[in-house]
Amino acid sequence: MALTSSSQTKPNHHPFFLIQFLLCITIFSLTISTNVVALTTTKEQELDKITSLPGQPMVTFSQFSGYVNVNESHGRALFYWLTEATNHPQKKPLVLWLNGGPGCSSVAYGASEEIGPFRINKNGSSLYLNKYSWNKVANILFLESPAGVGFSYTNTSSDLEDSGDKRTAQDALIFLTRWMSRFPQYKYRDFYIAGESYAGHYVPQLAEAIFNYNKKFSHPIINLKGFIVGNAVTDNKYDGIGTVTYWWSHSMISDKTYKKIINFCNFTSEKSSKKCDESVSYAVNHEFGHIDQYSIYTPSCKIMQNETNLNNNNKYVRFKNTIIHRKLSGYDPCTENYAEEYYNRHDVQRAMHANVTGISYKWTACSDILLKNWKDSDDSMLAIYKKLIAAGLKLWVFSGDTDSVVPVTATRFSLSHLNLKIKTPWYPWYSGNQVGGWTEVYDGLTFATIRGAGHEVPLFQPKRAFILFESFLTGKELPK
Structure with missing residues (x-):
């Protein structure tokens, strides 16, 4: 727009025109160079x-x-x-x-x-x-x-x-x-x-x-x-209360178990009491049934139904035991297994420039050692x-x-x-x-x-x- 309007005046009658013209050229050049950067790749890329x-x-x-x-x-x-x-x-x-x-x-x-x-x-x-x-x-x-x-x-x-x-x-x-x-x-x-x-x-x-x-x-x-x-x-506090409330309101646990968890569990404490752990463990192992806790109305992957252990050292996991070893749910509840099959292939790793140092363990969807040793x-x-x-x-x-x-x-x-x-x-x-x-x-x-x-x-x-x-x-x- 500046070039068009300026072109209607005579340059020799307006000394400032040259400055305007050079400024417009500079801006135009910067715009072009910015677009080139956006559309090209570096050697590292x-x-x-x-x-x-x-x-x-x-x-x-x-x-x-x-x-x-x-x-x-x-x-x-x-x-x-x-x-x-x-x-x-x-x-x-x-x-x-x-x-x-x-x-x-x-x-x-x-x-x-x-x-x-x-x-x-x-x-x-x-x-x-x-x-x-x-x-x-x-x-x-x-x-x-x-x-x-x-x-x-x-x-x-x-x-x-x-x-x-x-x-x-x-x-x-x-x-x-x-x-x-x-x-x-x-x-x-x-x-x-x-x-x-x-x-x-x-x-x-x-x-x-x-x-x-x-x-x-x-x-x-x-x-x-x-x-x-x-x-x-x-x-932690409100998530814990809200989680137990969901279990009860969706008929996953009994009134009796719900009351026990609410009474025995301190949702703000670093450590859970024995009665709290027993109440939660009873709900998970005896009242939930074989459901996918990540999706309570869809089928679960039978390969992964044996995960029931509780981690008493992690107050989040305390109420959500299956996160210790992630289960996958959905229309195909075993889809996590396909990822582990695919990303452990050497040709896939080469294509992705992955595992270049030769990691001593298999690629897995989740790392148990990190979860179990999470410090803060x-x-x-x-x-x-x-x-x-x-x-x-x-x-x-x-x-x-x-x-x-x-x-x-x-x-x-x-x-x-x-x-x-x-x-x-x-x-x-x-x-x-x-x-x-x-x-x-x-x-x-x-x-x-x-x-x-x-x-x-x-x-x-x-x-x-x-x-x-x-x-x-x-x-x-x-x-x-």
Whole structure:
């Protein structure tokens, strides 16, 4: 516009015209160079580029995977997998996805059975496309975190026995800053964090770490805009009460057992009493029956039904025993087995630039050693929520309503103690002509349920989860 308007005057009559002209040329050149950076790859990126995965259908988007060192002295390196947006990736936001556990793989769950572009066939030999992949609207970065999860590794064995919330957040922050040096086109890009389950800790903790880190810079490279978490571990006390309430209200336990748990269990204590453990153990082993606790109305995988042990040292796991060894549920409850078959193939690992150091153990969806030795776990995320809401970040929390592990009642009990002002009262939201769930919008936070979804919402209700995610990115309320 400046060039057009200026061209209507004579340059020799207006000396300032030359300055205007040169300024416009400079801006135009910078715009071109910025676009070139966004559309080209560096040498480091080329080394991480995935040409094609074994058994993969043809796709139009680019993929990259590999390692980023986060601690040289200990030899800790985190494995990532980037699936760029299917259209105009240079214009789409970057979303980091984290799974929980603690100790479970974002490649196994988020990428392979929830929001990623591919699903794994039953024999682990090939892939097929996910119709509702989230990379249709964003660039999705999957991270196996912390070290010891999936392909991520450490050369210091003691790291596997003293992992915890604080180090996980710090390593993830270091990963992001170093990853963006490798992928400079994502610097300053709108950035969001997403995840589920114990990532209810990872996601807000990392968001807070980024927020604090960004204070050091006038123009930070990690342009954090907000986060979205599902079936998220939020507050030990309110999650515990809400979980037992869900069991009782969904007829999973008797009135007698419900009263015992409420009376004997101290939901704020580091250690549980013998009577509490006995009451919970009785509910799980004698009253639940052979159900998938992550999806109480769908069939469970018979291969994985023998997991009943309790971990008395972890107050979260105390009420959610099956998280000690993740069970997978859904329309195909054994899908986790297909991931373990596929990602242990040498040709798959070569294609993904994974296991380059020759890890001495098999790739697994979850790491038991991390879960059993988790050292620090904050009691509550509510203070972080308040801090980030005050900072103006966009926060969404969602809940599949057939999950009994981190159920909708747990999340609602926890969020209610934020005491947020209601902006848009509770209403049913729609996917097509069907109710997709229910939602309420507060000043600073949106809460939504996904009807008929278990713990891994995008696995059970992929279309509804996609609508939810797209609404989150655009900042629009869920469709009425």
